[in-house]
Amino acid sequence: MRAAQKPDGVWVFSESPAVARELLSKGRDLAGKLGTHLAAVVLGEDVSETSKDLITFGADKVYTVQDPSLKTFQVHPYSAVLTELAQTYRPDVVLVGSTRSGLELAARVAERLKTGCCTECSKLDIDAEKKCVVADRLILGGNITETLMIRSKPQIFTLPKGVFQPLAKDASRTGEIIQVQPKTTESPVKVLERKPKQFASVRITEAEAIVSFGRGLKKKEDIPIIEELAKTISGVVGCSRPIAEDLKWLPIDQYVGLSGQKVAPKLYVACGISGQIQHITGIQNARIVVAVNADSKAPIFEYADYGIVGDLYKVVPALTETFRRLSSK
Amino acid sequence: MPNMIVLAKQVLYTQDLRIDRTAKTLKTEGVARVISESDKNAIEEAVRLKEKHGGKITVLTMGPAQAKEALREAIAMGADEGYMLTGPDFENSDAHATAFALSAAIKKIGEFDMILCGETSEDQYSFQVGPRTAEILNLPQVTYAVKITLQDSNIAVERNLEDCYETVESKLPVFVTVSREINEPRLPTLMAIMAASKKPMTAWTAADIGLKPSELGPEGSLTEPLRSAVATGERKRVLIEGEPSDATEKLVTALVGEGVVKVA
Numbered sequence: 001m002r003a004a005q006k007p008d009g010v011w012v013f014s015e016s017p018a019v020a021r022e023l024l025s026k027g028r029d030l031a032g033k034l035g036t037h038l039a040a041v042v043l044g045e046d047v048s049e050t051s052k053d054l055i056t057f058g059a060d061k062v063y064t065v066q067d068p069s070l071k072t073f074q075v076h077p078y079s080a081v082l083t084e085l086a087q088t089y090r091p092d093v094v095l096v097g098s099t100r101s102g103l104e105l106a107a108r109v110a111e112r113l114k115t116g117c118c119t120e121c122s123k124l125d126i127d128a129e130k131k132c133v134v135a136d137r138l139i140l141g142g143n144i145t146e147t148l149m150i151r152s153k154p155q156i157f158t159l160p161k162g163v164f165q166p167l168a169k170d171a172s173r174t175g176e177i178i179q180v181q182p183k184t185t186e187s188p189v190k191v192l193e194r195k196p197k198q199f200a201s202v203r204i205t206e207a208e209a210i211v212s213f214g215r216g217l218k219k220k221e222d223i224p225i226i227e228e229l230a231k232t233i234s235g236v237v238g239c240s241r242p243i244a245e246d247l248k249w250l251p252i253d254q255y256v257g258l259s260g261q262k263v264a265p266k267l268y269v270a271c272g273i274s275g276q277i278q279h280i281t282g283i284q285n286a287r288i289v290v291a292v293n294a295d296s297k298a299p300i301f302e303y304a305d306y307g308i309v310g311d312l313y314k315v316v317p318a319l320t321e322t323f324r325r326l327s328s329k
Numbered sequence: 330m331p332n333m334i335v336l337a338k339q340v341l342y343t344q345d346l347r348i349d350r351t352a353k354t355l356k357t358e359g360v361a362r363v364i365s366e367s368d369k370n371a372i373e374e375a376v377r378l379k380e381k382h383g384g385k386i387t388v389l390t391m392g393p394a395q396a397k398e399a400l401r402e403a404i405a406m407g408a409d410e411g412y413m414l415t416g417p418d419f420e421n422s423d424a425h426a427t428a429f430a431l432s433a434a435i436k437k438i439g440e441f442d443m444i445l446c447g448e449t450s451e452d453q454y455s456f457q458v459g460p461r462t463a464e465i466l467n468l469p470q471v472t473y474a475v476k477i478t479l480q481d482s483n484i485a486v487e488r489n490l491e492d493c494y495e496t497v498e499s500k501l502p503v504f505v506t507v508s509r510e511i512n513e514p515r516l517p518t519l520m521a522i523m524a525a526s527k528k529p530m531t532a533w534t535a536a537d538i539g540l541k542p543s544e545l546g547p548e549g550s551l552t553e554p555l556r557s558a559v560a561t562g563e564r565k566r567v568l569i570e571g572e573p574s575d576a577t578e579k580l581v582t583a584l585v586g587e588g589v590v591k592v593a
Binding site for chain 1: 341343344346347348350355423424425428449451452453454455456457458459460461463464465469470471472473485489490491492493494495496497498499500503509510550551552553554555556557558559560564565566567568569570573574576577578580581583584585587588589590
């Protein structure tokens with residue numbers, strides 16, 4: 001590969017094309033503020049369609065690497081290729097989607113490039129004084145927002161999925177597709193099997209409405225009270241960490257919180273959830289939060305838009321009933 | 330018989346942390362320091378592998394003097410010996426500087442077949458130290474393990490990803506990060522904790538592992554914290570009073586007004 005003459009603006013990468021589109025939206029914003037251009041990196045076996053697609057969603061150029069060894073995400077071959085691309089074309093900023101694969105990739109690539117990385121950023125902005133990207137991220141169980149800068153280049157940031165709305169598709173946009181063929185390497189780790197997870201019809205991370213419950217629900221047999229409300233508002237059921245981790249009443253993928261699912265529904269109803277920061281952090285991107293709790297001093301009311309103090313066994317069925325009445329009118 | 334090194338971090342018990350909303354400060358007084366949750370799962374998994382296959386478990390931590398308690402607890406759970414990196418040089422190291430220090434210590438400890446740690450720490454939540462350490466040591470990484478099967482010089486690991494469980498295979502030596510789903514860590518008995526004090530525990534300074542102070546702490550870090558503030562998620566905080574039927578009526582009206590519910 002040829003060596004780049006000058007640094008190469010803002011890059012976005014995600015192994016998921018849908019997340020890459022979201023990153024392009026934030027990347028456009030940052031590239032505009034930095035007065036530079038925006039590029040996407042796409043790896044895979046045959047990614048010509050994805051590459052063209054990303055131009056219509058805001059990329060000025062797309063670096064495309066096609067090789068059978070890159071068909072599905074594997075951290076070792078992907079890190080090797082991404083590292084070589086970054087060394088050759090020298091981006092200033094790289095935005096990576098904070099999927100589980102994206103996180104392990106970002107950290108490995110950052111170390112190989114001897115550069116800093118801020119993972120799971122809740123906000124990225126340009127610091128006027130330092131003229132560089134600064135990141136906010138939550139630490140100490142979501143209690144503290146820390147603002148950081150990265151002293152080395154490229155500056156790598158990982159951003160959660162589902163937070164940035166992709167730009168409107170513009171089929172008339174043009175951009176450059178740069179085919180690159182770096183050295184590919186065989187993975188020292190071999191994939192033997194992939195078992196897809198079984199999900200409810202709608203994934204909690206994609207749901208428009210979520211009804212969650214916590215320890216305020218006394219018995220597993222009472223879950224239908226919550227399910228009824230969820231069904232009535234076309235939502236899905238979620239829960240707090242102890243329900244999934246300690247009591248195991250719901251699968252681990254259903255719990256909402258910093259260490260669980262981070263959700264962004266239009267409506268989030270928290271029933272009998274005390275409102276530990278761990279949980280609150282998982283719902284910070286919800287549009288409207290409703291809390292139902294018997295304890296008027298429960299912290300959840302501090303983090304809710306609407307609260308009803310009361311016994312969930314009375315309030316939740318009443319709420320279901322009210323919604324039903326309204327929709328049958 | 331696998332020779333295992335487990336990396337474990339002692340953290341503030343985040344579930345007990347509270348914000349003083351008037352003073353806008355974090356209340357840390359009286360909050361216990363514990364082994365970060367998924368690191369504890371990593372210790373437990375190493376102990377289970379040892380129970381099945383034999384071998385040896387070395388625990389490595391980095392932190393203030395109290396981090397010795399974490400080593401003692403790990404030994405009480407079944408680890409054989411402990412090392413800690415401690416001293417002012419290590420303070421305020423970012424993920425890179427931390428991985429750099431841990432790698433230097435691992436090289437000094439010497440031989441191993443497997444390194445284990447939690448997928449992320451409960452306090453920093455960066456998911457970086459595992460992969461960065463694996464990179465420095467030039468080891469294959471297998472992240473988010475929920476099941477580990479050891480066979481001769483091979484390891485099969487089931488991994489927890491968003492959409493699937495993926496089973497992978499690697500040769501030893503390997504670096505594995507574990508998810509909390511992998512096991513239920515045992516609670517060591519008081520007897521075991523007392524007995525653990527007699528097991529070997531070694532404290533190392535930067536010089537002991539051949540590192541310069543400039544390679545650690547803020548100077549050795551690649552990220553720089555500029556400021557921090559208590560997190561305040563601003564919400565409307567409207568309390569709706571009344572009997573359940575009245576209150577829910579008012580709530581639903583408000584939600585329709587917000588445009589967040591679809592009613593025919």
